[in-house]
Amino acid sequence: MSNDKSMDPMSGETVETDGVYADEDGHEAILKRGDTFPSDVILGKTTWELKGFSLNEAEIDHNQKENTPPRLHIDQSDK
Template sequence: MSNMHVRMNPFSGEPIEVGGVYKNEWGREETLRKGDIFPSDPMLGDTTWELVSYHQDNDNQVDLNKQSPHDESIGSGSRGHIDRGDK
């Protein structure tokens, strides 16, 4: 078996370890606080939640999907490689 650790997204009913904005399987975003329990979706029922942005201690919000200026200059490929068209 591989030594690679695969982390699954949290599921409804589990405790929230990091406060922030989470998105469920249908894309509904909700702000959740550390220590609370992940809620069920009104339409889906129990669902998985993905962290979109988290809150720092001084109440600043950090967007996990925002690209840095360095990322944009590398290329638009999924791995940041420049497409030279010579494949």
């Protein structure tokens, strides 16, 4: 028995990680974060397993904000 208690995402749930996913029947799909896992044509509602991460930079969403702005150097002439 496996100690892994995590469950694979189901059809209808939101994708959390960009990558290549495969359903129970082996059909693969490239999904992006925010997409919805589709239903399988044959199986209907199914689970999806992450098979690999997206390596194409054009497919990766770069809408990340930095936590803090860069600090500026102020010359105080006291050195």
